[in-house]
Amino acid sequence: MPKKVSGLINHIKSARKLGCVLLGVSCGGNMADYVARKAVELGSILDPVKVVAQVLMYPFFIGSVPTHSEIKLANSYFYDKAMCILAWKLFLPEEEFSLDHPAANPLVPDRGPPLKLMPPTLTVVAEHDWMRDRAIAYSEELRKVNVDAPVYEYKDAVHEFATLDMLLKTPQAQACAEDVSIWVKKYISLRGHEFSY
Numbered sequence: 001m002p003k004k005v006s007g008l009i010n011h012i013k014s015a016r017k018l019g020c021v022l023l024g025v026s027c028g029g030n031m032a033d034y035v036a037r038k039a040v041e042l043g044s045i046l047d048p049v050k051v052v053a054q055v056l057m058y059p060f061f062i063g064s065v066p067t068h069s070e071i072k073l074a075n076s077y078f079y080d081k082a083m084c085i086l087a088w089k090l091f092l093p094e095e096e097f098s099l100d101h102p103a104a105n106p107l108v109p110d111r112g113p114p115l116k117l118m119p120p121t122l123t124v125v126a127e128h129d130w131m132r133d134r135a136i137a138y139s140e141e142l143r144k145v146n147v148d149a150p151v152y153e154y155k156d157a158v159h160e161f162a163t164l165d166m167l168l169k170t171p172q173a174q175a176c177a178e179d180v181s182i183w184v185k186k187y188i189s190l191r192g193h194e195f196s197y
Contacts (some may be wrong), residue, residue, distance in 0.1 A: 018049045018050070019051075020052065021051075021053045021054065021055070021187055022035055022053075024054075025058070025160070026059070027059075028057075030106075032054050032055070033056060034103060035051070036051050040113040040117045041113050053120040053187035054122070055180055056121060057162065057180075058124055059106075059138075060084065060104075061104065062084060062085070062099050062131065063104070067133035067134050067137070069130050069131070070130050070131070073128060076128060079158075081130060084131070088104055092104075107141065114145070115141055115142055115145045121147060122150055122180065122184075123139045123152070124152050124180065128159075129157075130159075154176060156172065162176040
């Protein structure tokens with residue numbers, strides 16, 4: 001076993017608790033949410049690692065019943081609905097393709113563990129992102145079961161407004177970076193957790 005891997009394993013074993021904050025951008029938001037759900041399902045098997053929060057930045061959520069933003073903004077700019085459906089067709093096995101596949105739609109019933117067990121979840125959405133309404137609806141469902149799940153919406157912003165190189169200097173991108181940082185800090189400063197960067 002490589003020395004670095006061995007050292008990391010020993011560090012994890014010796015830690016009281018190792019807190020993890022997941023952050024995913026666009027389709028990475030779907031991945032972060034999936035990993036958080038799996039971590040909840042696995043429970044103490046992951047000890048001492050614990051997912052203490054997640055940040056979903058304009059997640060790539062979709063579903064078979066269109067939301068208001070999916071109708072209004074479907075052809076708005078380079079990330080239009082047709083392109084996103086094609087992305088899901090390329091990603092999912094042909095026999096499993098569905099816009100309500102659990103990887104695509106967070107609001108599918110019986111998708112995984114009960115939402116009340118999910119970690120605190122910050123959702124970042126953009127005013128002109130056609131996927132925004134489903135992300136907001138997911139956050140609302142989390143709040144209904146008392147999960148800390150705020151939505152930070154940025155006006156005059158598009159999908160990936162805070163992560164595309166050409167948009168990083170915009171006021172919205174800079175405000176988002178600061179806002180996410182402040183929210184995450186409250187979870188990485190919880191007593192009893194150690195954090196690695």
